[in-house]
Amino acid sequence: MNRHIDTSSRDKILRAAIKVIARKGRHGTRMDEVAREAGINKAMVYYYFSNKDKLFFEILTTIFTEMYRDSLHRISEDISQGKNHAEIISNSIRYSFESYNKNPHYTRIMVDAISSGMDEIPKALEAVYNSSQLSPASYIIKTIEDGIDKKIFRDVDPVNTMISITGMTFIYFLSRNIIKFFGMKIEDEDEFLDNRIKSVIDLIMNGMLMRH
Amino acid sequence: MNRHIDTSSRDKILRAAIKVIARKGRHGTRMDEVAREAGINKAMVYYYFSNKDKLFFEILTTIFTEMYRDSLHRISEDISQGKNHAEIISNSIRYSFESYNKNPHYTRIMVDAISSGMDEIPKALEAVYNSSQLSPASYIIKTIEDGIDKKIFRDVDPVNTMISITGMTFIYFLSRNIIKFFGMKIEDEDEFLDNRIKSVIDLIMNGMLMRH
DNA sequence: ATAAACATTAACCAAACGGTTAAACTGAAA
DNA sequence: TTTCAGTTTAACCGTTTGGTTAATGTTTAT
Numbered sequence: 001m002n003r004h005i006d007t008s009s010r011d012k013i014l015r016a017a018i019k020v021i022a023r024k025g026r027h028g029t030r031m032d033e034v035a036r037e038a039g040i041n042k043a044m045v046y047y048y049f050s051n052k053d054k055l056f057f058e059i060l061t062t063i064f065t066e067m068y069r070d071s072l073h074r075i076s077e078d079i080s081q082g083k084n085h086a087e088i089i090s091n092s093i094r095y096s097f098e099s100y101n102k103n104p105h106y107t108r109i110m111v112d113a114i115s116s117g118m119d120e121i122p123k124a125l126e127a128v129y130n131s132s133q134l135s136p137a138s139y140i141i142k143t144i145e146d147g148i149d150k151k152i153f154r155d156v157d158p159v160n161t162m163i164s165i166t167g168m169t170f171i172y173f174l175s176r177n178i179i180k181f182f183g184m185k186i187e188d189e190d191e192f193l194d195n196r197i198k199s200v201i202d203l204i205m206n207g208m209l210m211r212h
Numbered sequence: 213m214n215r216h217i218d219t220s221s222r223d224k225i226l227r228a229a230i231k232v233i234a235r236k237g238r239h240g241t242r243m244d245e246v247a248r249e250a251g252i253n254k255a256m257v258y259y260y261f262s263n264k265d266k267l268f269f270e271i272l273t274t275i276f277t278e279m280y281r282d283s284l285h286r287i288s289e290d291i292s293q294g295k296n297h298a299e300i301i302s303n304s305i306r307y308s309f310e311s312y313n314k315n316p317h318y319t320r321i322m323v324d325a326i327s328s329g330m331d332e333i334p335k336a337l338e339a340v341y342n343s344s345q346l347s348p349a350s351y352i353i354k355t356i357e358d359g360i361d362k363k364i365f366r367d368v369d370p371v372n373t374m375i376s377i378t379g380m381t382f383i384y385f386l387s388r389n390i391i392k393f394f395g396m397k398i399e400d401e402d403e404f405l406d407n408r409i410k411s412v413i414d415l416i417m418n419g420m421l422m423r424h
Numbered sequence: 425a426t427a428a429a430c431a432t433t434a435a436c437c438a439a440a441c442g443g444t445t446a447a448a449c450t451g452a453a454a
Numbered sequence: 455t456t457t458c459a460g461t462t463t464a465a466c467c468g469t470t471t472g473g474t475t476a477a478t479g480t481t482t483a484t
Contacts, residue, residue: 009431025327027240031472041433046473108327111386115237115320118389154418160411163391164380171379174323177330179375199372206366207419221461243442253463258443 010048012038017045018059022105026056026112060113060124063106068128071095072136079139085147086209090201092140093165097197100173107173137162144208153208161208168200222260224250229257230271234317238268238324272325272336275318280340283307284348291351297359298421302413304352305377309409312385319385349374356420365420373420380412 016038021029031052035042049055075092083091100107113120129135134142141162147153172179172193228250233241243264247254261267287304295303312319325332341347346354353374359365384391384405 025237025239025324027237030470032470042472043434043474044432047431050473052472111323111327112237114387114390115323121390156415157407157411160408161415163383163387163408164412164415167379167381167383168376169379170386171375171382174382175326175375178326178333195369196372196375199369200376203368203373203376203416203419205419206423207415207417211418211423242440244440254442255444255464256462259461262443264442 009038009040009044012040013045013048013055014059014062017055018063018105018109021056021059021112022108025108026116056113057120057124059109060120061127063103063109064124064128066103067099067106068136071099072133072139075136075139079143085143085150085152086205088143089140089147089208090205092136092143093169093201093204094197096136096165096169097172097193097200100169101193104173104176107170111174137166140165147208151210154210156208161204165200165204168203172196221250221252221256224252225257225260225267226271226274229267230275230317230321233268233271233324234320237320238328268325269332269336271321272332273339275315275321276336276340278315279311279318280348283311284345284351287348287351291355297355297362297364298417300355301352301359301420302417304348304355305381305413305416306409308348308377308381309384309405309412312381313405316385316388319382323386349378352377359420363422366422368420373416377412377416380415384408 013034017029017034020034020037024030024033029052031045032042034055035045038045045055049058071092074095075088078088078091113124125135141158144153144156144158144161148155148158225246229241229246232246232249236242236245241264243257244254246267247257250257257267261270283304286307287300290300290303325336337347353370356365356368356370356373360367360370
């Protein structure tokens, strides 16, 4: 089930904490439970991460690194292969969904971070992306801007469009469990996800592409 | 600042709890602090709401009632006035944004509810909408379905489109504070919100309307 | 072989926490 | 004037919690 080979104690704690926080939330998480889940002494948690906040921050950077590394790689590959603007946007939406879908429970941790104020996330992102490289988001924004210049896309607001894409992705994993109650009968989760991805791409593409 | 006239103690507690939970989150909220914020004895909190979970649930229904009452009213008025499909959808997006904007901190409470599992929200909604009346969401879904039938809208997935609209709205209020860090310089919050609303309506409309 | 650095543990602690209790206050009906 | 239900309070309690400590085991460089 868990693909990670937990060699070091530090890593064990990190994995355990991610598990618990995803289930109980940041403030609902007890350090004792993290230790129990990791199968080690609680003092170890404080040995490697000096307190709950620092542990949470470390988790944030871990998550961001994991989440964006592959999708960033795939997006920049698409770009270097000279794929067209529509393809780049469509694909990057798909990559984002696939990335979240690999670890759907990361969403909750990110929400906890968002709710905690505006310091942590920028700091965590700073730690993940060294100044030289761009985030997947800025790649997409650049592609949209370029598409508008080349009259491929309508004159949409690039940043707001990016925010919209993020929202459409986020809401799915955030409300996964309760979506079933709103007129949804989900027999096959994979099929439902696939429909969701198609629907988002369809909406974004039709919303952005220049009419002629 | 607070428009509510806190007559009864029960209401004082409710308002105080909403304030604290919006700031500290569900599990980060301490009953002592709720009492302190309300300016009354802690035992009163347990007198009116027997425990933290029940207090939270009561808050949820309060929020849902407040949030949706006016936008529901405005949507159904638009419908009864015979406004066209595009207008109904555009307006309901605007109403939703305005409704959230009145109480932006409600978002966090809703996210806490979403994260807490799949029981509370449906139960709270059940308490708000008696079986006879429809939710704003289902009004919109119905309008989309009807618009597709009448060949006004493209053959989009109505429920997924509704989820997308929700996501685009939600993400704005959820990440309000940190959005500033993503290439955004916000001088005027009201202007930024107005742009956001326009951008979402523009995207949805262009994404849905039939091309000819 | 040894010392220093690192890793791990059980036991401990003060503070915080959710929740209770028993007694007292209030206002209105009988 | 009594009564009774609803309201409010200070004080209290057992448990949980974040965090510490001091002692011990383990590795590593000299």
